[in-house]
Amino acid sequence: MATGQERDLAGDEGSSSGDATDVVAGGGYPAACDTPARKLLYDMVSIPSPSGEEERAAERLVDFFEANGREAWIDAVGNVRAPADDAVLLTSHVDTVPGDIPVEVRPAPPEGELPDPSDVRVGEPGDPVLWGRGAVDATGPLVAMAVAAVKTGVSFAGVVREEVDSGGARALIDDRDAPEAVINGEPSGWRGITLGYRGLLEGTYVNTSESGHSSRPEPNAIQHAIDWWHGVEAAFTPEDPETAVFDQVTTKPISVDGGLSDDGLAVEATMDVQLRIPPSRPVDEVHELAEAELSTGSVQWGEPMPPVMESPRTDLARAFRVAIRSAGGDVRLLRKTGTSDMNLFAAAWDCPMVTYGPGNSDLDHAPDERLPLPDLDRAVRVLTDVCRERP
Secondary structure (H helix, E strand, O other): OOOOOOOOOOOOOOOOOOOOOOOOOOOOOOOOOOOHHHHHHHHHHHOOOEOOOOHHHHHHHHHHHHHOOOOOEEOOOOOEEEOOEEEEEEEEEOOEOOOOOOOEEEEOOOOOOOOOOOOOOOOOOOOEEEEOOOOOOOHHHHHHHHHHHHHHOEEEEEEOOOOOOOHHHHHHHHHOOOOOOEEEEOOOOOOEEEEEEOEEEEEEEEEEEEOOOOOOOOOOHHHHHHHHHHHHHHHOOOOOOOOOHHHOOEEEEEEEEEEEOOOOOEEEEEEEEEEEEOOOOOHHHHHHHHHHOOOOOEEEEOOOEOOEEOOOOOHHHHHHHHHHHHOOOOOEEEEEOOOOHHHHHHHHOOOOEEEEOOOOHHHOOOOOOEEEHHHHHHHHHHHHHHHHHOO
């Protein structure tokens, strides 16, 4: 059990309570928002917090911690910091992607039906489901962690800019020592824990060629950019077509810009690209193979995000298996093809870690983003049990 102050929020998560002790920001709530976790989620989702505009949401989190007897503040980069018992650091991101989804609570429809306009089913029939930007990615996980941190007295950090450059996580790493364990908040479903993420290498190809009539056979800068990228794609095409996506290096052009220079004397080409890297491939090797396909032009590479694959046999992973089964779930061990702040934490800190949080990741960034409130309750219970299990 984590040492440090433990606190019981008014009302058991998953049951009704009329005397919650958390801060109320914004007045009334839908009837289904009847626990501290549900109320905090409703408030947080109601506050727009796209990357770079997290301040109001961060202030709401600080209010929640202070109302429950915990010291919390917003640091120089905008992170919410509530340090306490470092047996566990619970951390998730405050920012969301842009998008205005009306915040409301609706019952999940009967079996065989889907709510308009979605083609993804979540929740049991009749379950209250909260709609809104960030409900899944990652305000739901963030709220579950804030409530569990208050209940158990472990450390908490809500970080900013995860959706753009992970600036909040990078600043957190620079500003504090490693905790004994990290639980990173992203949607895994309340029954699942994510142990692995691929890495990310981003680059910008730049080339210039002399202008000339389009009938000339010599390739111009735009053609060179296309040729280079075709070479990169071929270099990383797996020999076995059945290779799982997680185990592949996948390549994706993100944007292309080209044409005559302003003075009309040259053809210019710029291409932004991404390469996703599995834990089985060193980042340096992937970088070198992509560079080897260059015949002309150059690539300006960004700082890579290293891949991560945690063991399912750590004490932390075991505690999650026990807690999920205790809550009535069948445990799912996940590997994700994208990235998260856990990639950075794993590269910097030598301690066990997993990523966990309520929500169906198929709804990340989607126009029908929504979270069944019973799943939030179960995630709070699981996180609370895991944090209390830590020595």
